Amino acid sequence: MVFRRIVWIVLDSLGIGAMPDWKAFGDPEPGDTLGHIAALRPLKIPNFAALGLANIRSFEQFPAATRPLGCFGRSALASPGKDTTTGHWEMAGVILERPFPLYPRGFPAEWMAEFERRIGRGTLGNQAASGTAIIDQLGVEHMATRQPIVYTSADSVFQIAAHEDVIPLADLYRYCEIARDLLRGEHEVGRVIARPFVGQPGHFQRTANRHDYAVPPPAGMLLDRLAEAGIQVWGVGKIADIFLGRGIERSLKTTSNADGMARTLEAMRGLDRGLIWVNLVDFDMLYGHRNDAAGYARALEEVDAWLPRLLGALGAGDLVIFTADHGCDPTTRGTDHTREYVPVLAYGRNTPAGVDLWTRPSLADMGATIADNFELAPGPGTSFLDRISRYGHVSQIL
Helix, strand or coil: CCCCEEEEEEECCCCCCECCCHHHHCCCCCCCHHHHHHHHCCCCCHHHHHHCHHHCCCCCCCCCCCCCCCEEEEECCCCCCCCHHHHHHHHCCCCCCCCCCCCCCCCCHHHHHHHHHHHCCCCEEEEECCHHHHHHHHHHHHHHHCCCEEEECCCCEEEEEEECCCCCHHHHHHHHHHHHHHCCHHHCCCEEEEEEEECCCCCCEECCCCEEEECCCCCCCHHHHHHHCCCCEEEECCHHHHCCCCCCCEEECCCCHHHHHHHHHHHHHHCCCEEEEEEECHHHHHHHCCCCHHHHHHHHHHHHHHHHHHHHCCCCCEEEEEECCCECCCCCCCCCCECECEEEEEECCCCCCCCEEEEECCCHHHHHHHHHHCCCCCCCCCCCHHHHHCCCCCCCCC
16 A cells, blocks of 8 residues: 555546547537636636646646646546546546436426326426526426426436425425436436525525435446445545445535535544545536636635645645546536546655656546555556656655
8 A cells, every 4th residue: 555545636627628529529619627717817826836737738827837746647538428427437437338318408208297297296497507597597486386496407417406495305305216216227317416495586595405316336336346445435525426325434515615625624634544535516516517717717726725734734645636527618608518638636745746647548547546556456447556656755745
């Protein structure tokens, strides 16, 4: 075992340039989430830059580090998709042969009829929409009719929104369980999501009582193998939901990036050996899908300002990996995810500085590296553990 503890942080949707097959995935133009945001105004992310973020590829807006402190590279997605489940599953060694289905025009009428029969009431919506926009659009009618709001997004998801004073959480969760049971075969979407909200018309707010019902990942993925080997995994954010809690010893739910950063430090205080897997979702949920490039930039700067606390909490036997699951370029037409390469940054007090990890062919390479570190049998992907441990030395902490 090279590292006793690995902190794996997914900067949700931080793509760094279009993959060659971007047209095949419906992108209206080549995505470049980080590059296009940086082109709008100077980004103040000195800590990410020092680790080697701008060494992965050239950016006109900020220079590469002369002596990067971390190991740096990028990764393609091998699976046919650009959504949350596809990206995270691939990291865990599940490379899909076919994409999860999408419903840009809503779900089939005959399927919706059966769903409404099962829940005993009609529904509103059944369209692709922003979660906050559709609540504003249909919230008043929902409160009058007591019918749940059904919608989807750029992800392979079936989402049900309901006011907590109109449809109790227990009923909303039951509707989601019914939908999950029905969405099989050709309609097996990646996730069914409960989206409760509160407030009055014009001032609706989604609550922290969201709950995801994911497709069960195939047996033998990374988290299963870690659990079988007695290696503890703590999830921060929506990690547990994506994997149905499989292989996760403890899950720390979050309400925002700021909460996720605080929870990450909490997890590091509680777990001294194993894997802490983190998803910081605001980049995607609040800024990418809403075409808010300025908000995305601020969120990046907030995480960058937090990095000294994170890196200062690392012990000599720790490793932190930063990556993303897909792109969501807020400057392109539309609000969908974008098919992009994602960054791979690895840093520890005893990792080599300035090592190029090259372009990895699959996100599974990160999972393979973690499996290799904890001496598990090889799975999908190619480990780069030798690249980040070959020349051990103590590097400067930011």
